[in-house]
Amino acid sequence: MTTKLVSIIIPAFNADRFMKETLQGVSNQDYRDWELIVVEDGSTSSSEELLRLFSKKNPDHRIEYKFNVSNEGQAAARNTGIRLARGSYIALLDADDIWLPQYLSLSIRALNESNSDIVFSTVLLFEDISKEHLGFWGPSKEELKSFQASMATRNFITPSATVFQREVFEKLGLFDPDAGIQGTEDYDLFLRALTLDFKFSFLDRVLCNYRKNHPTAATSKMPVIRKRSCIVLERHIGKLKDIDDMTKKKLLANRFIQAGIENITSDVLYSRHAFGRARNLDRKNKKTLLASLISYLPSKIRLPLLGRLK
Numbered sequence: 001m002t003t004k005l006v007s008i009i010i011p012a013f014n015a016d017r018f019m020k021e022t023l024q025g026v027s028n029q030d031y032r033d034w035e036l037i038v039v040e041d042g043s044t045s046s047s048e049e050l051l052r053l054f055s056k057k058n059p060d061h062r063i064e065y066k067f068n069v070s071n072e073g074q075a076a077a078r079n080t081g082i083r084l085a086r087g088s089y090i091a092l093l094d095a096d097d098i099w100l101p102q103y104l105s106l107s108i109r110a111l112n113e114s115n116s117d118i119v120f121s122t123v124l125l126f127e128d129i130s131k132e133h134l135g136f137w138g139p140s141k142e143e144l145k146s147f148q149a150s151m152a153t154r155n156f157i158t159p160s161a162t163v164f165q166r167e168v169f170e171k172l173g174l175f176d177p178d179a180g181i182q183g184t185e186d187y188d189l190f191l192r193a194l195t196l197d198f199k200f201s202f203l204d205r206v207l208c209n210y211r212k213n214h215p216t217a218a219t220s221k222m223p224v225i226r227k228r229s230c231i232v233l234e235r236h237i238g239k240l241k242d243i244d245d246m247t248k249k250k251l252l253a254n255r256f257i258q259a260g261i262e263n264i265t266s267d268v269l270y271s272r273h274a275f276g277r278a279r280n281l282d283r284k285n286k287k288t289l290l291a292s293l294i295s296y297l298p299s300k301i302r303l304p305l306l307g308r309l310k
Contacts, residue, residue: 003031003032003033003108004033004087004088004089004108005033005034005035005086005087005088005089006031006033006034006035006087006088006089006090006091006104006108006163007034007035007037007081007082007085007086007087007089007090007091007166008026008034008035008036008037008091008093009037009039009078009081009082009085009090009091009092009093010022010036010037010038010039010081010093010094010095011039011041011074011077011078011081011094011095012038012039012040012041012043012047012077012095013040013041013042013043013071013074013077013095014043014044014045015043015047015095015096016043016045016046016047016050018095018096018211019047019050019095020050021098022093022094022095022096022097022098023050023051023054024098025097025098025099025100025103026093026099027054027057027058028099028100028101029099029101029102029103029104029105030101030102030104030105031104031105031108032060034061034087034091034104035061035062035063035064035085035086035087036054036061036062036063036064037063037064037066037081037084037085038051038063038064038065038066038081038095039066039068039077039078039080039081040065040066040067040068041068041071041072041073041074041076041077042068042069042070042071042072043071046067047065047095048065048067051063051065062086064084066080066081066084068080072177073177073179073182074175074182074183074185075174075175075176075177075178075182075185076175076177078092078174078175079174079175079177082169082174083174085166087166088165088166089108089111089163089164089165089166090163090164090165090166090168090169091104091107091162091163091164092159092160092162092164093159093160094159094160096128096211097123097160097208097209097210097211098208098209098211099160099207099208099209100206100207100208100209102207103121103161103207103208104163106203106205106207107119107121107163107203107207108163110201110203111163111165111201114199114201115199116165116199116200116201117164117165117167117168117193117198117199117200118162118163118164118165118168118190118193118198118199118200118201119162119163119200119201119202119203120138120157120158120161120162120163120200120201120202120203121138121161121202121203121204121205121206121207121208122136122137122138122139122161122204122205122206123136123137123138123158123160123161123206123208123209123210124136124206124208124209124210125137125210125212126209126210126211126212127212127213128211128212128213129213134212136206137156137158137210138156138158138161138202139156139202143156144202146242147194147200147242148194148240148241148242148243149242149243149247149251151190151191151194152191152233152237152240152243152248152251152252152255153251153254153255155184155186155187155190155229157186157190157200158208158210159186160208160210161207161208161210168193168198171196172189172192172193172196172198173192175188175189176188176189180228180231181228181231181232182228183221183224183225183228184225184228184229184231184232187229187232187233188232188235188236191232191233191235191236191237191240192236194236194240195236195239195240195241197241222262223262223263223266223267226258226259226262226263227259227263227270227274229255229259230252230255230256230259230274233251233252233255234252237251237252249281249282250281250282250285252281253277253278253279253281253282253285253288254278254282254285256274256275256277256278256281257274257275257278257285257287257288257291257309259271259274260272260273260274260275260278260291260295261291261306261307261309264295264302264303264306265299265303268295271295272292272295272296275288275291275292275295276292278291279292287309290309291306291309294306294309
């Protein structure tokens with residue numbers, strides 16, 4: 001079988017502690033037609049020496065390292081890598097995640113056999129220090145049946161478990177580097193792809209290990225991520241063709257409720273705003289009025305009550 005080049009894009013920020021494992025996962029791939037582009041995004045520590053050693057061990061592969069003096073954000077770093085890519089496929093990989101050996105071969109096979117634009121798979125979540133398995137992140141069978149509505153409910157696609165046909169970025173554009181959606185730029189891109197009818201395919205395998213609970217992990221910033229996911233969903237939900245207007249309002253209202261609950265301890269004014277938005281979108285949802293009322297109670301009382309609304 002003739003293979004095509006896949007460009008692996010790794011944005012890195014102070015990731016030298018994780019990079020050795022991540023690079024080993026790349027080196028272990030049984031799909032051998034790959035190039036690697038690492039964009040070091042304003043780090044105070046550097047992965048350059050690791051890349052130099054990695055390059056010596058993998059002389060048959062193009063390996064490119066670019067260092068940004070200032071931190072431009074993950075979206076901009078990914079975009080830099082994509083612009084430098086030469087491959088027919090683009091595979092995203094965060095600097096703290098680890099691929100299993102068959103990740104590329106099975107993903108690219110699924111991409112081509114399904115004639116899809118984007119393929120994604122489930123990830124295994126593991127704790128940074130103890131390596132304890134924390135569960136899985138991916139879609140259920142029911143979510144796949146109503147794909148657009150499910151993606152409006154939660155983003156179950158992990159960038160490190162996603163491979164794209166190169167043409168997706170040529171037609172869709174790159175990641176949005178807007179600081180106001182930083183940390184949710186992947187969700188923005190996936191929703192944009194859905195509005196333009198790009199075809200997604202799900203590979204029902206666990207081929208990527210996703211590291212959690214370290215200071216630079218996106219999952220450590222969940223209150224902010226919840227806020228920004230509301231911004232992203234509000235941008236695009238109106239263009240999703242498979243969801244009726246009433247359902248769109250309900251889904252967006254639920255997103256605002258989640259964001260309000262997540263931010264109640266750190267930004268109560270935002271939470272009240274979010275509950276108000278939810279109330280305006282879906283007045284039949286009893287949660288919206290109840291959450292808004294609870295937000296005005298003393299913190300010791302409101303926290304357990306709001307927890308019941310999740």
